[in-house]
Amino acid sequence: MKKSSDSELIRAYRKGDLEALDALIARHRQGLYGYIMNMTQNRAEADDVFQEVWLRVMRKHHLYRRGSNFGGWLIRIARNLVIDRGRRRGCDASLDAENDEGRSMLNMIASNEPDPREAVQEMELGARLSAMVQRLPSEQKDVFLMRVHGKLPFKAIARIQGVSINTALARMQYALAHLRPLLKVEYEALSTR
Amino acid sequence: MTTHDYWQDRVLLAESGELAASECRALEQQLEADAALRAFRDELRALSRAAQSSTLSPAPATLTAIREAAARDNERGHVFVFRPAVVRSLAYAALLAVAFGVWILGSTRRPGLSDDAARIQAVRAVVALAGEEAAATGGTEEDQLKLLALQLLELEGLSTDGWESSVSDWELSPSEELPPTSLQWHSIREPRAIECG
Numbered sequence: 001m002k003k004s005s006d007s008e009l010i011r012a013y014r015k016g017d018l019e020a021l022d023a024l025i026a027r028h029r030q031g032l033y034g035y036i037m038n039m040t041q042n043r044a045e046a047d048d049v050f051q052e053v054w055l056r057v058m059r060k061h062h063l064y065r066r067g068s069n070f071g072g073w074l075i076r077i078a079r080n081l082v083i084d085r086g087r088r089r090g091c092d093a094s095l096d097a098e099n100d101e102g103r104s105m106l107n108m109i110a111s112n113e114p115d116p117r118e119a120v121q122e123m124e125l126g127a128r129l130s131a132m133v134q135r136l137p138s139e140q141k142d143v144f145l146m147r148v149h150g151k152l153p154f155k156a157i158a159r160i161q162g163v164s165i166n167t168a169l170a171r172m173q174y175a176l177a178h179l180r181p182l183l184k185v186e187y188e189a190l191s192t193r
Numbered sequence: 194m195t196t197h198d199y200w201q202d203r204v205l206l207a208e209s210g211e212l213a214a215s216e217c218r219a220l221e222q223q224l225e226a227d228a229a230l231r232a233f234r235d236e237l238r239a240l241s242r243a244a245q246s247s248t249l250s251p252a253p254a255t256l257t258a259i260r261e262a263a264a265r266d267n268e269r270g271h272v273f274v275f276r277p278a279v280v281r282s283l284a285y286a287a288l289l290a291v292a293f294g295v296w297i298l299g300s301t302r303r304p305g306l307s308d309d310a311a312r313i314q315a316v317r318a319v320v321a322l323a324g325e326e327a328a329a330t331g332g333t334e335e336d337q338l339k340l341l342a343l344q345l346l347e348l349e350g351l352s353t354d355g356w357e358s359s360v361s362d363w364e365l366s367p368s369e370e371l372p373p374t375s376l377q378w379h380s381i382r383e384p385r386a387i388e389c390g
Contacts, residue, residue, distance in 0.1 A: 016267055018260070018263055018264060018267060021260075021263050022260070025256065025259065029250065029251065029256075030245070030250070033249065033250060033251050034244075034245065034249075037249055043249070043252075046251070047251050047252050047254075047255040050251045050255055051251075051255050051258055051259055054259045054262075054263075055259070055262055058262065058263055058266050059266075060329070060330065063329065063330055076332070077332075080332050080333050080336070083333060084333065125243050125246070126243055126244065126245075126246040129240070129243050129244055130244070133244070147209065148240070148241050148244045148245065149244065149245070151209075152209075153209045153210065153211050154205065154206060154209055154211060155211060162336065162339050162340075162343075166202075169202045169205055169206070172205055173198065173201060173202070173205070176233075176236070176237065176240070179240065180236070
């Protein structure tokens, strides 16, 4: 069976074909959710944002331009939602609010753990990498996640960030340079696989 | 930018499928000759695999809720509602043209109060337009403003590359003063103090 393009699936959805929407969700679920999860670091919030992205797709599908990068459109919507939530939360952030691991900002500040780097040693590789990515400066993290999870081309990333493509490439290079020493051991393990 | 950085950028672009076939051939030749570049490419691929391996899935309840919302929309016929996207685009284009016209008008008049009034009108029109577009697309007003400003500059025949970098720098350090731009700002006056956040 011929694999339909995103544009064809959107067109089918506009005609009322719900399976087309299912196919779109299945195709973009992993990358989109990976991006949102890494941006929010909270499963409940990631689920909320993921749902809101698709609700917006349903409401605003007429704004999608045929032939343009659908995955890029999804990431852009998700990114704006995460930013908006962050801004709203900025006013009422609480030291008592708990993350997915049930730890509040307060007990992380007061933690007796000598070094967060040691704590992450016990995590599995992917999770460890995710934890390392959280330490990147926000604009580098954004580029890294859009590229690795969203699989967006740098041209699209540059447009979303409102910078030149050279700046987007430089941010990716900086992100990799930051991750390389932190993950040196993993790199060596990975290269021997 | 060093030669090494240049080739690393080429690797990044090749991995994202943004290099032309001839550029890919040149990169392949470089990769054959440069072990460090090969290591960079391999690390990049390994890193992507590792990052994707940790990806979780949304909760089944979330997927169910999306499907139910889609079914409700479908039943109500929302999917079939006529959306005059073309009409709206034309309205935006007209508004943009008006804003641009006012801008030009403001920039060709003698300096004085009337120039200020014209500029204020132009800015108000652009801000209103950005607000509408942000509401319609689910984006932020800030992004739309930036996009419209870029379009205006391009309409005026200016290169926006340097300007984009300046905007980016400004975003990174909102508390700092706007860095000098390489653009000729014509009649556009120096920006006054801008409050961020």
